[in-house]
Amino acid sequence: MRELVCIVCPRGCHLKIDDSLNVTGNACPRGEAYARAETTHPTRVVTSTVRLVGGQIPRLPVKTGAPVPKELIGSVMAELSRVTVTAPVKVGDVVISDVLGTGADVVATREIPETVKI
Amino acid sequence: MYELIVIGGGPAGLAAACEAWDAGLRRILIVERDKTLGGILNQCIHNGFGLTYFKEELTGPEYAHRFTQLLAKTGVEVRTDTMVLRITPDRRVHMTGPSCGYRIEEASSVILAMGCRERTRGAIGVPGARPAGVFTAGAAQRYVNVEGWMPGKRVVILGSGDIGLIMARRMTLEGAKVLACVEVMPYSGGLTRNIVQCLEDYKIPLYLSHTVTDVLGRDRVEKVIVSRVDENRRPIPGTEMEFACDTLLLSVGLIPENELTAAAGIRMDPRTKGAAVYENMETSLPGVFACGNVAHVHDLVDYVTRESQRAGAAAARFVLNGPAAGEEIPVENGPGVSYTVPQRVRPENVDKSLGIFFRVNRIFGRSRICVEAEGREVCGFDRERMAPGEMESVTVPKKLLAGVKGGLTVSVREVEK
Ligand SMILES: Cc1cc2nc3c(=O)[nH]c(=O)nc-3n(C[C@H](O)[C@H](O)[C@H](O)COP(=O)(O)OP(=O)(O)OC[C@H]3O[C@@H](n4cnc5c(N)ncnc54)[C@H](O)[C@@H]3O)c2cc1C
Ligand code: SF4
Numbered sequence: 001m002r003e004l005v006c007i008v009c010p011r012g013c014h015l016k017i018d019d020s021l022n023v024t025g026n027a028c029p030r031g032e033a034y035a036r037a038e039t040t041h042p043t044r045v046v047t048s049t050v051r052l053v054g055g056q057i058p059r060l061p062v063k064t065g066a067p068v069p070k071e072l073i074g075s076v077m078a079e080l081s082r083v084t085v086t087a088p089v090k091v092g093d094v095v096i097s098d099v100l101g102t103g104a105d106v107v108a109t110r111e112i113p114e115t116v117k118i
Numbered sequence: 119m120y121e122l123i124v125i126g127g128g129p130a131g132l133a134a135a136c137e138a139w140d141a142g143l144r145r146i147l148i149v150e151r152d153k154t155l156g157g158i159l160n161q162c163i164h165n166g167f168g169l170t171y172f173k174e175e176l177t178g179p180e181y182a183h184r185f186t187q188l189l190a191k192t193g194v195e196v197r198t199d200t201m202v203l204r205i206t207p208d209r210r211v212h213m214t215g216p217s218c219g220y221r222i223e224e225a226s227s228v229i230l231a232m233g234c235r236e237r238t239r240g241a242i243g244v245p246g247a248r249p250a251g252v253f254t255a256g257a258a259q260r261y262v263n264v265e266g267w268m269p270g271k272r273v274v275i276l277g278s279g280d281i282g283l284i285m286a287r288r289m290t291l292e293g294a295k296v297l298a299c300v301e302v303m304p305y306s307g308g309l310t311r312n313i314v315q316c317l318e319d320y321k322i323p324l325y326l327s328h329t330v331t332d333v334l335g336r337d338r339v340e341k342v343i344v345s346r347v348d349e350n351r352r353p354i355p356g357t358e359m360e361f362a363c364d365t366l367l368l369s370v371g372l373i374p375e376n377e378l379t380a381a382a383g384i385r386m387d388p389r390t391k392g393a394a395v396y397e398n399m400e401t402s403l404p405g406v407f408a409c410g411n412v413a414h415v416h417d418l419v420d421y422v423t424r425e426s427q428r429a430g431a432a433a434a435r436f437v438l439n440g441p442a443a444g445e446e447i448p449v450e451n452g453p454g455v456s457y458t459v460p461q462r463v464r465p466e467n468v469d470k471s472l473g474i475f476f477r478v479n480r481i482f483g484r485s486r487i488c489v490e491a492e493g494r495e496v497c498g499f500d501r502e503r504m505a506p507g508e509m510e511s512v513t514v515p516k517k518l519l520a521g522v523k524g525g526l527t528v529s530v531r532e533v534e535k
Contacts, residue, residue: 005314009169010418010508012310044315047164047177048291049263056153058266061163061179070319077291091183109163110179 004038006031043067046076047109050095055087055112062095066104075100088114121145121437123211123225125202125378128157129419130410130426131231132185137430138229139192142438146194147223149213151201155189156182157233158411159419161260164284166311171420181419202232205382207403227433230379230393230401230408231426234372234415236281242370244276246333249340255281255369259288268292270365274342275299276330278306278313279507280417282369287316289367296322297361300344302329302351305481307371307507309417329353330366339364372415379408389457390414397463397472398432398442399425405436414459414475417509421475428473442467447522452490452529454478456506463526465519472514476528478504485532489514491522504530 006013008030015025015035023032037043045067049059068076076099083095089112096106121143124131127150135148154160159167162178169175172184189196200215209228214220236254244252253261253269259281261267271294275282278301286296299317304327306313317324325344331353332343346357374392385402387394392413393401399409409429410422436442444466449458456479463472474489482504489496489512496519499512512528 005310007311007315010166010309010311012508014503044319045165045175046291049163049266051266057264059264061177061263063163063165063177073291091180109177109183110160111183 002039004035006034008034042070044070044073046073048077048080050080051084052089052112053084053086054114055089056115057112060085060089060095060112061109062106063109064099064102064104065107066102068099068102068104072100072102076106080106087112119145120147120223120225122147122227122229122433123209123223124148124229124231125205125211126150126157126231126233126410126412127152127155127196127198128231128233128410129159129182129185129422130233130412130429131155131157131229132182132189133423133426134229134231134407134409134430134433135194136185136188136192137427138434139194141431141434143434144193146192147225148189148194148196149200149202149211150196150198151215153199155186155196155198158256161256161263162284163263164288167419169420170418171423178419185423202378205378205406207383209405226437227405227407229426229429229433230406230412231410231429232375232378232412234374234411236368237371237373239368241373242368244330244333244366244368246330246342247335249333249335249338251335251339251364252333252366252368255279255285255367258365258367259285262288262292268294269367270294270339270363272297272363273365273367274330274344274361274363275367275369277301277369277371278308278324278326279369279371280308280312282367283308283312283316285367285369286322287320290320290322294365296320297363298323298325298344300325300328300330302327302347305505305507307369309508310505331358333366339366342366372411374412374415376412379412382406387457387461389451390459392459394461395459396442396446397460397468398435399429399460400432400436400442404441405433407433414457417507421509421511424473425475448525449474450525450527451476452488452527454480454482454485454530455528458528463519465516465522468516468519471516472519473511474514474526474528475509475511477506477509478530479506481505482530483532485530487512488527488529488531490527490529492524496522496526500533 159178444464
């Protein structure tokens with residue numbers, strides 16, 4: 001038996017999961033899936049920024065399009081530190097495809113128009 | 119002359135302007151002092167936004183993007199890089215910016231959506247030296263996420279509000295060592311999910327019932343002293359712990375940014391530190407509405423959006439149909455509740471139902487929320503758990519308000535299992 005707090009939505013249900021992966025305490029099915037994943041192979045969406053040139057700001061916010069294994073978060077950050085993106089950027093533009101073979105793309109989360117040079 | 123001027127282009131201002139457009143207003147202006155729309159969301163690059171409104175997990179910039187796209191389909195005028203300096207009771211809005219100079223615009227209605235700012239070291243009286251390296255968590259968030267600077271390498275965070283928790287993870291991911299998160303209260307001020315995914319995931323210790331009692335260092339922070347506090351929040355001598363660090367982040371609360379509101383003579387609520395509002399988010403000045411963090415501090419942007427749509431629709435109704443009528447009754451907080459929004463209600467003017475936002479004043483287990491009038495329960499709601507860090511809301515159907523005199527009281531009591 002393990003107790004955990006569901007982090008899928010702000011409601012934060014207090015979940016219990018037993019050794020045969022039966023889940024209780026969840027107010028919706030997403031909590032059940034979360035508890036199973038968390039006890040077998042925990043994953044997280046990584047949000048961060050990458051270097052940006054040609055825009056009004058020097059950092060472009062990005063996220064992994066799907067959750068990646070928790071133990072890979074540090075390696076994903078290292079990949080991000082090697083990337084430079086040039087404006088213009090649209091929301092959803094792929095910054096790194098299939099990062100570290102996880103199947104998840106790293107995508108832009110903010111629209112950045114090209115700064116007009118004077 | 120505008121039909122509506124919206125002050126602030128964060129999620130509150132954006133939702134209010136879009137809703138007013140949909141309700142039929144055509145001369146709408148948004149005034150935003152920053153260079154871009156989106157407000158605080160632009161620096162909140164983490165995900166967790168929009169789960170109730172869009173049923174999707176978005177990051178802050180993505181949530182803002184949804185609304186700037188909606189706005190682009192309307193004819194709403196936007197003036198960025200422009201700061202509102204004053205509003206007058208006859209709804210003249212004084213503003214200044216490079217594109218318009220100093221300018222006074224008249225409006226038939228005004229929506230206040232200025233958001234809030236962070237409490238600072240001065241506001242909570244942290245003792246000790248005054249070296250560099252002490253930042254509010256939100257300022258650090260902007261440095262890291264938008265401007266690309268790291269504020270420090272070894273970090274202690276005072277306060278366990280959401281911004282502090284989010285920054286604990288963010289600084290860790292960017293290579294800093296976060297030594298501790300220190301909270302004076304016996305419970306965290308942030309969402310439980312943030313405790314789990316920002317502190318526990320990275321094994322950052324949370325010290326509840328502790329506070330920073332000294333900051334040492336000449337030019338830069340060198341260490342901070344953390345002590346346990348008693349139930350009256352007074353430090354207990356002999357419990358001091360020393361943390362060698364170069365940075366102290368403060369996440370000790372937000373204050374609605376209401377200088378404009380108070381200067382216009384609008385009635386304020388000392389509990390929310392925002393304007394006292396009616397059921398439709400109208401302030402004591404007819405035709406002037408307030409929504410989002412300027413009205414009361416929200417932890418979820420989804421609620422900001424809903425509340426601001428209410429304000430936008432009401433502004434349109436005010437302009438098109440004239441002032442709201444009807445007798446008014448107060449909404450008061452009973453035991454267990456620290457404030458309510460709205461503070462006053464005109465039952466006649468309620469649409470289908472009355473939404474009441476409130477916060478509890480301590481942690482509650484299984485409990486019942488009672489909305490009462492003259493000692494009689496008008497309606498009740500059951501909850502498994504409530505915490506001061508998580509805003510609550512209940513919806514009272516209009517038909518239950520018929521015949522209610524004297525006022526409504528919202529209270530919470532624990533029920534036995
Ligand atoms: C660090 C942090 C993390 C958060 N995390 C989450 C989360 O995970 N999930 C979630 O749902 N919610 C989260 N929230 C809450 C949510 O983002 C806020 O409640 C919401 O952004 C408030 O919207 P607003 O429009 O009222 O204020 P703001 O976004 O602050 O916008 C106010 C705007 O008004 C402008 N303004 C102010 N004064 C003037 C003036 N005089 N003239 C012109 N313009 C002016 C400001 O520049 C600003 O753009 C978080 C908030 C913060 C601060
Ligand atoms: S179980 Fe469902 S309702 Fe409860 S926190 Fe998880 S996602 Fe939210």
